[in-house]
Amino acid sequence: MIDLRSDTVTVPTPAMRESMLAAPVGDDVYGEDPTVIALEQRTAELLGHEAGLFCSTGSLANLLGVRLLVEPGQEVVCDVGAHIARAEMGAHAAVHGLTMRTVPSVAGLVDVDAYAGVVAPNAGPYLVSTAAVAVENTHNFGGGTVQSYDRLVALGELCRAEGLSYHLDGARLWNAHVATGVSLSAYGSLFDTVSVCFSKGLGAPVGSVLVSSAARIAQARIWRKRLGGGWRQAGILAAGALHALDHHVDRLVEDHAAAAAFAAAVGEAAPTAVDVAAVQTNIVVLNTGDLPAAQVAAAAKDQGVWVSALGPRMVRAVTHLDVTVDEARTAGGILGRLLG
Ligand SMILES: *Cc1c(COP(=O)(O)O)cnc(C)c1O
Numbered sequence: 353m354i355d356l357r358s359d360t361v362t363v364p365t366p367a368m369r370e371s372m373l374a375a376p377v378g379d380d381v382y383g384e385d386p387t388v389i390a391l392e393q394r395t396a397e398l399l400g401h402e403a404g405l406f407c408s409t410g411s412l413a414n415l416l417g418v419r420l421l422v423e424p425g426q427e428v429v430c431d432v433g434a435h436i437a438r439a440e441m442g443a444h445a446a447v448h449g450l451t452m453r454t455v456p457s458v459a460g461l462v463d464v465d466a467y468a469g470v471v472a473p474n475a476g477p478y479l480v481s482t483a484a485v486a487v488e489n490t491h492n493f494g495g496g497t498v499q500s501y502d503r504l505v506a507l508g509e510l511c512r513a514e515g516l517s518y519h520l521d522g523a524r525l526w527n528a529h530v531a532t533g534v535s536l537s538a539y540g541s542l543f544d545t546v547s548v549c550f551s552k553g554l555g556a557p558v559g560s561v562l563v564s565s566a567a568r569i570a571q572a573r574i575w576r577k578r579l580g581g582g583w584r585q586a587g588i589l590a591a592g593a594l595h596a597l598d599h600h601v602d603r604l605v606e607d608h609a610a611a612a613a614f615a616a617a618v619g620e621a622a623p624t625a626v627d628v629a630a631v632q633t634n635i636v637v638l639n640t641g642d643l644p645a646a647q648v649a650a651a652a653k654d655q656g657v658w659v660s661a662l663g664p665r666m667v668r669a670v671t672h673l674d675v676t677v678d679e680a681r682t683a684g685g686i687l688g689r690l691l692g
Pocket residue numbers: 408409410411412414435436488490491492521523524549551552560
């Protein structure tokens with residue numbers, strides 16, 4: 353089976369397991385796990401922030417990050433395909449009592465004018481006030497697209513001018529960094545809060561880190577405990593993430609090459625199903641045309657390729673640590689024949 357459903361399906365490498373086994377640990381609720389502390393400090397430094405908080409999931413890191421910036425009854429503005437709006441089960445509303453408004457986007461890419469037309473800080477006694485803007489880089493449902501650095505800067509300037517905070521869902525910021533060469537700190541320091549995932553392309557089994565100022569992270573630590581997310585000898589998990597930082601960031605170029613090979617192979621047989629030039633990182637979106645996406649995904653599975661049907665006519669394939677370029681090309685050939 354070639355599993356391209358997500359980059360979350362990887363299993364830890366033997367070397368990663370060894371580093372986890374050897375990790376010094378302590379009680380993280382008491383702030384005594386040295387490996388967790390090392391991961392939090394290192395991630396914060398990489399992203400140009402003061403402090404970090406290790407969390408079980410990216411959804412939790414986003415939930416805490418947005419809550420630091422938005423009070424109950426206020427809103428966060430994001431794009432219509434944002435993970436925080438579509439894939440976090442309404443947690444921001446259900447748990448924290450804040451609302452969201454979404455702006456349209458093409459492939460998840462930031463359109464500063466679209467945000468400028470929607471944000472409403474200090475909206476008075478009759479309308480919901482915007483407190484923050486959130487963006488995603490790379491953009492998952494946009495097809496692994498990389499945000500233009502200049503537009504991220506421009507949107508940050510809009511936020512500052514309007515007195516709004518700025519959150520980055522950087523679950524795959526590593527992929528954006530490797531694709532563009534823009535440093536992680538250049539990206540990270542544009543934002544008030546940033547979440548990053550270790551369990552996607554970096555191949556760790558569990559975990560995300562939220563970074564921000566020391567004062568905000570102290571608040572996030574309280575919220576994490578309140579939500580039942582305090583944990584004890586979590587250094588076992590943090591060690592996997594540290595190993596990934598040492599060994600699995602630069603190799604993301606291979607995942608990007610595998611995605612390009614997959615897309616090219618699909619395009620050879622089914623040119624209308626894929627925009628080969630739009631593939632920027634490790635995610636490929638296919639348009640299944642007249643065929644229902646679920647039917648295409650089922651037929652591919654019968655032939656040994658697992659992909660996700662994410663819309664009525666949209667299939668997503670994601671490359672990762674456990675798929676070679678050759679396997680990706682083979683899988684693309686199979687999808688191409690199904691769609692051609
Ligand atoms: C995966 C992902 C997350 C977090 O997902 P979890 O499964 O909760 O770790 C957040 N944002 C984006 C864009 C993602 O792709």
